[in-house]
Amino acid sequence: MERRWEEEQNDIGGEDPEEEDDVDWRMPSALGSPSIKAPSMLIQPSSSIAHRSETCLQSKLGHSRTIVHIDLDCFYAQVEMLRNPTLRDKPLGIQQKNIVVTTNYVARARGVSKLSYIKEALIKCPDLVLVSGEDLTNYRETSTKVTELLEQFCPLVERLGFDENFMDVTKLVESRLTSTDSKKLVHIGHSYESDAQIATQCQCGCRDRLTMGSHIAKEMRDTLKSKLGLTSCAGVATNKLLAKLVGAHHKPNDQTVLFSEWTDSFMQTFTKLRQIPGIGHSSGKKLKGMGIQNLEELRPTPVSTLADQFGKQQAETMLRLAHGVDDTPVVSKGPPQSLSDEDSFKKVGTLPAAKEMMTGLIKNLIKRLRSDGRIPYTMRLTVRKYVPGSWHRESRQTGISPNLFQKHDDASLLEQLLEVAVGLLQKLIDTNRPFHLTLINICFTNLRSKVTKGAIDSFFSKPAVKPKGLVTLQSQGMCDGKTGEMEVHSSKDDSIANELGDLPAANTEVVDKMHFGTVSGHKPREEERYVIKHKQKQPSSSGSVASFRTSVNVTGKVEAEGSKSFFKKLGSSPSNKSKSLSCRGELGTARKPESVATGLREQSSWTVDTARDAPEGEFDEDNSLLLEEAIRSSQNVALKQPSKRTLEESSSHDTTECSVDDSLAKRLKNDSDHETKPTTIKQNMEEIEIPPDIDRSVFNVLPSNMKEELIADWEREKRRREDECLLASSSQNLPKNKKSSSSAKKKQLPAVRNTITKYFKH
């Protein structure tokens, strides 16, 4: 959980808030303006520290953002204490194998440090109570709830591990400041160096914003306490790095704000390389190899010196971090990109033993996948071979057929996945000879919703619950030219991402075939097929046509119960969508400028059809339901709100009935106000503005509710892009500009995942 013990001890040296630059960096009213403006005015002044003047070391965002970092206190220990309150006043350690990974504060007072060996811990504290923390289920679920709660305050929430979240509360702060007399505003909690006098306060308005941020942070922490019973620490600052670092200043259950004038002196309190998150083990070693032992030596180092060893980009980010400059945006990542389970042990040396281990792991993962609702297209096996003095891991991965997961027979699923795993294992070791493994990890990645793409998600967006059953949407890659059911994937192959991402020209043919229905082995009746096709524009590097389809299979089958959404909103507020969309806007700005200009290009083509060909046993005999009916039914089902499992149920005690709080309730209300504007469908189809790459004639044949949703979707897209443009033009913060389009294409846009997965899962 925490940093390795070797570099644990930290010295807060260099406590010397002397030199302050007297540069007059007043900025005309960033405060009160509707959004971030005039980036040139927000640039941090060049510091009196000479080496800081290297231009790449300056923030482009200045103090314009307000970032909150929330860190749960000794998270695993807290979860266990919630489960068993009698542990509260005892020294508690969470044990994983031979290690105490974290301890409660009682144990810390007794000198038991995190990440210590059981033996040593017991020597220091013989009455230490140890609870096994090898099964992360509880922690993971609690962690998810924390993120979900925080997402009620602001859409931009980024997880870091299970116990930390960053929030970009800039907009929230702004809207609150417009209705508050900031003169009377005093920060809540601690502020870094608050006792000291400071002659030159920053005039850009950041003080008020940070102050307001501290109030928001307090509300967030109070909510986590009242709803989940969890205590936490918060840091408030103008970037993620500073927020995180300053939050650690007052440790359990408290918060700290860093006002901008103090940034330099604050950063100078960090001297060890590893104190900066982002400078890890290997960078640290490399630096020391170059004769750079600490941050004081690193900070004045010219970029060019580091660039030889690290490359220009990494060199710059390292130096910037060392100076407390961090323009990276807070990015909501949505549900996890991978689900993995692992176990370590003294020895696994036979195939049966390995199989047993792997079935255990796979069983757990199947449970998690079922509850997640998505389907993995890739499986990876990682092992650690016993080599004294080495903890090296090796892995092999392979694509897996998503068809396996369409069925609900988990026994045969397990069987087949185990076979795949054994196959991978045999690529790693000769299972006929004696071997010695000390760790096995199985990881499912390339997770895709059954609903894959684009506007289809909007069908499920009205009720913020999963429409159970009836419509199973299945992503399709290549198709098997013979069976009619698309063989999305063969296990010998690589991940589906390759097929979707690096599409060979051959795919054109596939799409066409599919389009004309020859693949299915029969000619579909026209009215059964709704096909919307949109060719993805190509990156200049490739001339091939990339395209894939999503087919809507109509089934009568009800999906397994128990799907749990990640980061779904807790209230029934319909504002989710707009929130996640506004989050997309900010996200898009930072990472992919070109997508702003090209808009829909990112959306791969999508196809909707009612499939005649169902995988055996899984679909109705007669799939003659039309899409429209299917959609309608699914919405009917979805509208029946399932019993809302709220957080109170699961928080074991602390039943201090606390409605989230006044202002939050108000905000939620406001959100629904501006969100709910029913998109009335225009009578005259010719008037409807549709994206240039959508075939109007195809659009016209869609069911009307589908049209409405599409139009609504497009409008939201449009607004989002407008936002992006606005932000993009105001902040030239475009760190990763020259990503290859192919890799960008491969990347699932988190935004898409966010909007989709939220709604069809519950």
Place this chain on the structure above:
DNA sequence: CTGGGGTCCT
């Protein structure tokens, strides 16, 4: 004697 997860980049 070194968890059990995750992320992204190359």
Place this chain on the structure above:
DNA sequence: AGGACCC
């Protein structure tokens, strides 16, 4: 497939 980073 591996390596870096984070917790």
